[in-house]
Amino acid sequence: MIDRRNSAWHPAHSHLQAVLQRGRFAVTAEIGPPRGANIAPIRRKARLLRDWVDAANVTDSQSAVVRMPSWAGCLVAMQEGVEPVMQLQCRDRNRIALQSDLLGAAALEIPNVLLLTGDHPRFGDHPDAKPVFDLDSIQLIWTARTMREQRKLLSGRNLKPAPDWFIGAVENPFAPPLNWRAERLGKKIAAGAQFCQTQFIFDVKIFEQFMAQVRDLGLDKRCFILAGVGPIKSLRALEHMSREVPGMYVPDQVVRRLRGVPEDRVGAEGLALCTEILGQVKNIPGVAGVHVMAVNWEDAIPEILERAGVGPRRKPATAVVQRS
Amino acid sequence: MAPCSVRMAPATTDLPRPFRPRVTALAMNALHRVLDRRNPLWYAVAVLLLKMAPLYRLFTAVEHLVKGQLFGCRMCGQCALPVTAYACPMTCPKQLRNGPCGGVGVDGSCEVYPGMRCVWLIAYERADAEGRIQDMRRLQRPIDQRKWGQSSWVNYWLGEDEGLWTSEADIEHEPLLLSSSAGPRS
Numbered sequence: 001m002i003d004r005r006n007s008a009w010h011p012a013h014s015h016l017q018a019v020l021q022r023g024r025f026a027v028t029a030e031i032g033p034p035r036g037a038n039i040a041p042i043r044r045k046a047r048l049l050r051d052w053v054d055a056a057n058v059t060d061s062q063s064a065v066v067r068m069p070s071w072a073g074c075l076v077a078m079q080e081g082v083e084p085v086m087q088l089q090c091r092d093r094n095r096i097a098l099q100s101d102l103l104g105a106a107a108l109e110i111p112n113v114l115l116l117t118g119d120h121p122r123f124g125d126h127p128d129a130k131p132v133f134d135l136d137s138i139q140l141i142w143t144a145r146t147m148r149e150q151r152k153l154l155s156g157r158n159l160k161p162a163p164d165w166f167i168g169a170v171e172n173p174f175a176p177p178l179n180w181r182a183e184r185l186g187k188k189i190a191a192g193a194q195f196c197q198t199q200f201i202f203d204v205k206i207f208e209q210f211m212a213q214v215r216d217l218g219l220d221k222r223c224f225i226l227a228g229v230g231p232i233k234s235l236r237a238l239e240h241m242s243r244e245v246p247g248m249y250v251p252d253q254v255v256r257r258l259r260g261v262p263e264d265r266v267g268a269e270g271l272a273l274c275t276e277i278l279g280q281v282k283n284i285p286g287v288a289g290v291h292v293m294a295v296n297w298e299d300a301i302p303e304i305l306e307r308a309g310v311g312p313r314r315k316p317a318t319a320v321v322q323r324s
Numbered sequence: 325m326a327p328c329s330v331r332m333a334p335a336t337t338d339l340p341r342p343f344r345p346r347v348t349a350l351a352m353n354a355l356h357r358v359l360d361r362r363n364p365l366w367y368a369v370a371v372l373l374l375k376m377a378p379l380y381r382l383f384t385a386v387e388h389l390v391k392g393q394l395f396g397c398r399m400c401g402q403c404a405l406p407v408t409a410y411a412c413p414m415t416c417p418k419q420l421r422n423g424p425c426g427g428v429g430v431d432g433s434c435e436v437y438p439g440m441r442c443v444w445l446i447a448y449e450r451a452d453a454e455g456r457i458q459d460m461r462r463l464q465r466p467i468d469q470r471k472w473g474q475s476s477w478v479n480y481w482l483g484e485d486e487g488l489w490t491s492e493a494d495i496e497h498e499p500l501l502l503s504s505s506a507g508p509r510s
Contacts, residue, residue, distance in 0.1 A: 091418075095466065117425050120417055120436045131418065138422040139466045139501075146501045154466065156502055172426030177448045180460065184423050187463060190495045199426060246427030246435040 014111035014166040015083045016055040019289075020195065020224040025282060026289030027310055028085065028197065028226060029301050030057045031077060033068035039076045042068075045298045046080035051312045052302050053082070055112055057197070057291070060087040063245070064124025071101065074110045085168060086110045089118030094134035095143070095154055102144055106163030114168040114197065115140045119246055138191045141169055145192025169193035173210035174203065174249035182213035185223070195224040197291040200241075203251045204280045211286050220286030227281040230293035231300050232258060232270035271300055278308040342434050342443035343396025343415040349450045352410045361481050370481035384475040401471030402485045407459040409450030416443050421464035424448070462489040463499055 019026045029049050034041045042058075049056050058073035074084035086105050088098065105113055117137040121129040135143065143154055144167050151162040169188040173181050185196060201207045207227065214220050232238050232250075238258050242250035254273065261269045274292075281287055290310065294300050305311030345352075359366060373380045384399075391397030395405060396415040404413055404421060413421050417436035424444035427435030434440045451457050465488055471479065479485050490499040 117418060117420065119427065122417075122436050133418045133420070134469065135466050136418070136420040136422050137425075138463065142463065142501045143466075145498075150500070150502060152502055154501070170426065174430070175424065175426050175428040176430070176432045176442070176445055177424070180423070180448055180457075183461060186495055187422060187461065190498055191463060192498070247425075249430055 013109060016085070016112055017166040017194070019054045025310060026055075026224070026226060027053045027292070027305060027313060028055050028057060028289065029053045029292045029298070030059060030294070031073060031082075031298065032059050032062065032295060033070070033073040035065070035067055037068070039068075039072075042073050042076040043080055046077045046082040048298055049301060050080060050082050052305050053292075054289075054313055055083040055085050057085040057087055057114060060089050060116075060118070061092065061124075062087075062119070064091065064119045064121045064126065064129075066125060071104055071108070071110065074105070075108065078110075083112070084110055085112040085114050087114045087116065088140070089116045090133055090135050090137065090140055091118030091121065091131055094132055098135060098140055099143065099147065099153055102147060102165070103159075103163055106165055110165070112166045112168060112195075113144065114170065115144060115193075116170050123244070123246060137169065138187055141167060141188055141193050142191035148192075166194055167192050168195045168197060170198070171196050172199035172247045173201075173207050174199060175247050178206065178209070179213075181210055182217055182219065185214065186217055186219055189219055189223045193223055195226060195288075197226045198228040199247055199249075200228050200230050200293060201277055201281055202254045203249060204277060206249075207281060208284055211284050215286050220288075224288040225286055226289040226291040227278075227284070227287050228291045228293060229274055229278050229281065229304075230295070231267075231274040231297060231304060233267050233297045233300075234270075235259070235263060235266055237270075237295075238266070271304060274300075275304050275307045278304065278310070282308070282310065338398060340398060340415050340417050340419055341396075341437050342417075342440040342446070343412060344441065344443075344446055345395050345410050345412070345450075347394050347410065349409040349454050349456075352405070353454070356406055359477070359480075361483065366481040370478045373475070373478055374482075380475065380478070383478070384473070387475050387477055399473050399476075400467055401474035401476050401479055402467050402488055403476035403480065404464060404488065407462055407489055408447045409454060409456065409459070411443050411447035411450060413443065413447070413464075420444065421467065423460060458492045461492050461495045463494065464489045465501060 031042060031045045056077055058070045058077060060070040061067050070086045074086045077084040088101055115137055121127055121131050146152055147159055147163055151159045171181060171185045241248050258266050258269055278290055282290060292301050373383050388399050395412045397412060398414045400414045418425055424442050428442045432441050432445045434442045451460055
């Protein structure tokens with residue numbers, strides 16, 4: 001079995017990979033690009049996160065809603081000294097566009113990519129769009145590894161020079177079949193995934209069972225696993241997350257807890273809950289880091305990390321800006 | 325946000341939606357042994373069909389009819405059924421070839437059609453019941469989009485879909501997507 005976590009294949013400039021390889025608990029967060037031609041919100045979010053995270057994902061038209069592209073957001077994050085993770089999904093691109101965007105990321109020295117299938121257009125602001133899904137997430141990860149290690153495109157044509165990224169995947173431990181989710185992660189690892197960020201964890205017990213299966217399969221030795229957490233800001237957000245976001249599992253006890261406090265206290269309770277969950281999951285064997293998703297509430301991230309005792313990062317001054 | 329505010333007429337287009345197979349995997353595995361490509365008879369049939377276009381069209385139409393009724397077949401021309409417990413992955417709205425997405429509902433529903441069961445969950449349950457869960461571990465290579473509408477039986481007998489998926493043991497190792505000698509594809 002190959003331990004790709006420590007393989008020779010890593011971009012010299014991925015700070016995230018270096019942190020994980022050193023065995024330090026890694027922290028990533030999420031930056032959602034704006035709907036509009038304005039980079040100011042990305043700058044603001046990146047500055048906010050700079051001292052707190054090892055890298056930040058820039059999402060790729062998440063929930064099938066049109067946003068500024070991930071690569072553009074990644075460039076802005078880099079200018080602000082935040083190492084980006086470029087998300088790339090298969091919903092909007094065929095294999096030509098996917099490989100093209102991967103090349104662009106490597107050429108611009110975006111060191112990390114997160115490769116996913118993507119939400120169906122049905123959920124977004126253009127339900128009338130043509131869903132592409134020419135490749136699935138596993139095939140995309142496999143393609144990226146092929147481009148990097150075999151120096152070839154899917155067509156078999158040679159690539160010169162070969163691109164390089166730290167390749168990431170996602171997994172949802174809460175979606176049926178629960179007994180097969182670790183195996184599915186195993187497929188992604190076999191395809192080339194070196195790190196994995198999970199879906200929001202609101203049920204630590206199910207996540208523990210997932211991690212037990214991951215360890216049984218030896219996957220935590222082949223891939224860095226970052227546990228996904230995030231705060232719920234309001235009852236509206238709770239409603240949205242538990243009903244409308246695909247693949248989101250919000251158990252009843254969480255709903256009861258947030259509904260049990262006065263409405264103006266829901267945000268504080270959601271933040272406390274997130275901190276508690278982070279505190280629990282970071283001690284589960286095999287968890288190499290945490291991925292904090294605070295959609296439209298990035299300001300809460302430093303407080304969550306501080307209260308859970310995992311921040312700030314105080315990165316050495318290797319700002320990506322200086323290298324360009 | 326509501327997915328769509330206009331009232332939609334009933335769909336007449338052939339959009340993929342989950343389909344529960346109407347035959348058991350056990351029966352189909354038995355039939356597959358009869359239709360095995362190692363039998364030279366089938367290779368001869370395939371070559372003959374390729375030479376006679378009207379016959380090929382008739383054969384393909386019958387294949388579509390039969391597999392459409394049994395599996396919701398959409399004629400991708402490169403059949404994955406033997407390793408998905410005969411639940412067709414092309415009936416998944418995302419046409420995923422490598423297992424369920426992360427959007428499966430807690431009750432097992434498809435994220436796109438909440439009233440329907442995820443076709444990959446059906447595949448998993450059928451494979452589990454048959455003791456062939458290891459089939460789900462195979463990595464499925466990207467399909468050739470040019471083959472839509474072709475007969476997957478003929479393609480199978482001719483060996484054209486060889487390498488569509490990896491052997492199950494490859495998971496532990498790291499299978500190659502392209503064979504190392506792969507040159508530019510025509």
